[in-house]
Amino acid sequence: MTSSPALDLQKLVALNATAGLNRLAGFEVVAAGDGNAELRMQWNDDFTQYAGYLHAGMIAALLDTACGFAAATLVGGVMASHFSMNCLKPAVGRIFVAKGTTLRAGRKQIFARAELFAESEAGERSLVATGETLMVPTGA
Amino acid sequence: MTSSPALDLQKLVALNATAGLNRLAGFEVVAAGDGNAELRMQWNDDFTQYAGYLHAGMIAALLDTACGFAAATLVGGVMASHFSMNCLKPAVGRIFVAKGTTLRAGRKQIFARAELFAESEAGERSLVATGETLMVPTGA
Amino acid sequence: MTSSPALDLQKLVALNATAGLNRLAGFEVVAAGDGNAELRMQWNDDFTQYAGYLHAGMIAALLDTACGFAAATLVGGVMASHFSMNCLKPAVGRIFVAKGTTLRAGRKQIFARAELFAESEAGERSLVATGETLMVPTGA
Amino acid sequence: MTSSPALDLQKLVALNATAGLNRLAGFEVVAAGDGNAELRMQWNDDFTQYAGYLHAGMIAALLDTACGFAAATLVGGVMASHFSMNCLKPAVGRIFVAKGTTLRAGRKQIFARAELFAESEAGERSLVATGETLMVPTGA
Numbered sequence: 001m002t003s004s005p006a007l008d009l010q011k012l013v014a015l016n017a018t019a020g021l022n023r024l025a026g027f028e029v030v031a032a033g034d035g036n037a038e039l040r041m042q043w044n045d046d047f048t049q050y051a052g053y054l055h056a057g058m059i060a061a062l063l064d065t066a067c068g069f070a071a072a073t074l075v076g077g078v079m080a081s082h083f084s085m086n087c088l089k090p091a092v093g094r095i096f097v098a099k100g101t102t103l104r105a106g107r108k109q110i111f112a113r114a115e116l117f118a119e120s121e122a123g124e125r126s127l128v129a130t131g132e133t134l135m136v137p138t139g140a
Numbered sequence: 141m142t143s144s145p146a147l148d149l150q151k152l153v154a155l156n157a158t159a160g161l162n163r164l165a166g167f168e169v170v171a172a173g174d175g176n177a178e179l180r181m182q183w184n185d186d187f188t189q190y191a192g193y194l195h196a197g198m199i200a201a202l203l204d205t206a207c208g209f210a211a212a213t214l215v216g217g218v219m220a221s222h223f224s225m226n227c228l229k230p231a232v233g234r235i236f237v238a239k240g241t242t243l244r245a246g247r248k249q250i251f252a253r254a255e256l257f258a259e260s261e262a263g264e265r266s267l268v269a270t271g272e273t274l275m276v277p278t279g280a
Numbered sequence: 281m282t283s284s285p286a287l288d289l290q291k292l293v294a295l296n297a298t299a300g301l302n303r304l305a306g307f308e309v310v311a312a313g314d315g316n317a318e319l320r321m322q323w324n325d326d327f328t329q330y331a332g333y334l335h336a337g338m339i340a341a342l343l344d345t346a347c348g349f350a351a352a353t354l355v356g357g358v359m360a361s362h363f364s365m366n367c368l369k370p371a372v373g374r375i376f377v378a379k380g381t382t383l384r385a386g387r388k389q390i391f392a393r394a395e396l397f398a399e400s401e402a403g404e405r406s407l408v409a410t411g412e413t414l415m416v417p418t419g420a
Numbered sequence: 421m422t423s424s425p426a427l428d429l430q431k432l433v434a435l436n437a438t439a440g441l442n443r444l445a446g447f448e449v450v451a452a453g454d455g456n457a458e459l460r461m462q463w464n465d466d467f468t469q470y471a472g473y474l475h476a477g478m479i480a481a482l483l484d485t486a487c488g489f490a491a492a493t494l495v496g497g498v499m500a501s502h503f504s505m506n507c508l509k510p511a512v513g514r515i516f517v518a519k520g521t522t523l524r525a526g527r528k529q530i531f532a533r534a535e536l537f538a539e540s541e542a543g544e545r546s547l548v549a550t551g552e553t554l555m556v557p558t559g560a
Contacts, residue, residue: 020188048160061197084224300468328440341477364504
């Protein structure tokens with residue numbers, strides 16, 4: 001139905017490098033395939049909100065990108081039309097890990113959700129936010 | 141009921157300057173009061189997604205911050221617990237304007253919503269995204 | 281591109297009468313046109329949650345239907361793919377009024393939002409919930 | 421910190437019976453405990469939207485109630501302040517099963533999410549919608 005090629009890890013690493021914010025914030029795609037994707041980002045003081053936690057916009061950026069890359073492993077390029085997130089705890093940590101998974105990839109719309117974990121200096125990981133994205137395929 | 145002081149424009153400008161991402165991306169608070177707030181941000185290639193539009197995370201950052209500052213004019217410091225947005229059109233433009241307005245400021249929860257406009261080189265303004273945030277007062 | 285005819289008030293009244301829940305709960309379409317629609321529902325003890333307020337599912341039903349009918353005035357039949365709402369206050373009243381308005385009607389997706397007002401016995405109206413729906417046109 | 425007793429299956433069955441809509445639509449609580457809850461509802465033509473599928477309001481009612489009962493097993497009575505859902509497929513089936521699970525139960529806010537499955541005449545089960553609710557404890 002569509003000629004849009006699904007993207008594998010190597011292609012997603014390349015795609016990630018073309019996005020200004022992903023590069024600036026140091027997003028790394030560490031796994032991708034079968035409707036799933038995993039991103040990482042090191043702590044960086046430049047991306048905080050006023051209380052010193054990771055900015056809600058960056059939480060959104062990680063969750064939304066994990067959803068988009070998860071979807072791209074099945075359908076290629078996508079554009080988000082709706083995004084929502086729950087901020088369960090203040091987002092602080094040495095490193096952030098976002099895991100996206102596709103719920104349903106329809107011809108017109110793709111639904112995915114993601115979880116954001118913060119890892120402390122001591123290596124303890126806790127769930128700090130959950131999000132979901134509704135996307136349309138771009139055919140690219 | 142609460143000793144938390146509402147924040148005026150001057151205090152919000154100062155608060156804005158303490159947030160890493162707001163500084164990095166050049167958010168400017170241009171109006172605030174009576175449950176409303178307005179933010180601006182100039183286009184910057186460092187904040188794009190892979191197709192060259194403003195990154196969804198930055199759309200979220202602008203909408204969420206506009207909601208938070210709108211709420212702060214009534215109740216002081218807040219933390220977002222839920223955020224959602226609709227991306228109506230690709231976000232491209234010379235400048236972005238986010239307008240937040242408080243829907244209800246309860247003792248335990250505050251509801252606000254925001255609209256994001258993109259202004260073209262020619263000065264035409266169009267609505268590119270809408271968002272809403274549910275916040276809890278921090279008492280700060 | 282689509283032959284799907286926009287629906288006017290008369291057609292929406294007829295459509296409303298074909299929906300089981302709308303009939304059971306007594307939804308009335310009282311205005312529709314130009315991307316907007318207004319619904320009403322009388323209080324009914326059968327539609328409450330455990331504390332005696334209008335059930336969240338009915339708040340959703342009113343908001344979502346107002347969004348859908350608002351969209352139908354522009355594009356004809358639609359199906360909701362995402363819905364969200366804020367419950368600002370307990371929903372109690374003699375009558376409920378839901379007002380939907382279309383934010384953007386694209387070829388693939390339509391965005392609308394709605395407000396739900398409760399009217400007391402004394403005729404005072406207050407905003408109890410806000411919602412938004414993302415829809416796809418069904419071509420019907 | 422709170423004297424609000426967590427509710428077990430027996431208490432939730434009783435609570436469910438006090439809610440007008442839950443009774444009218446025949447919601448059954450079939451499991452509850454440890455932050456999780458499961459609801460069932462038989463197909464009923466009175467609860468449809470215009471195309472003959474389960475009404476979005478009833479999808480919301482099932483998802484939101486599953487979230488609320490899941491939370492109640494940990495913190496007792498709650499009120500929803502935000503609810504959102506994705507409608508992945510048309511909701512048709514002989515029976516609907518909603519499974520709620522608590523993501524985080526804070527002192528001020530509780531986050532839960534739920535999945536709605538439709539079971540066909542042939543006994544095949546498919547995921548038709550996902551939802552999430554942000555609640556405040558009522559202390560009841």
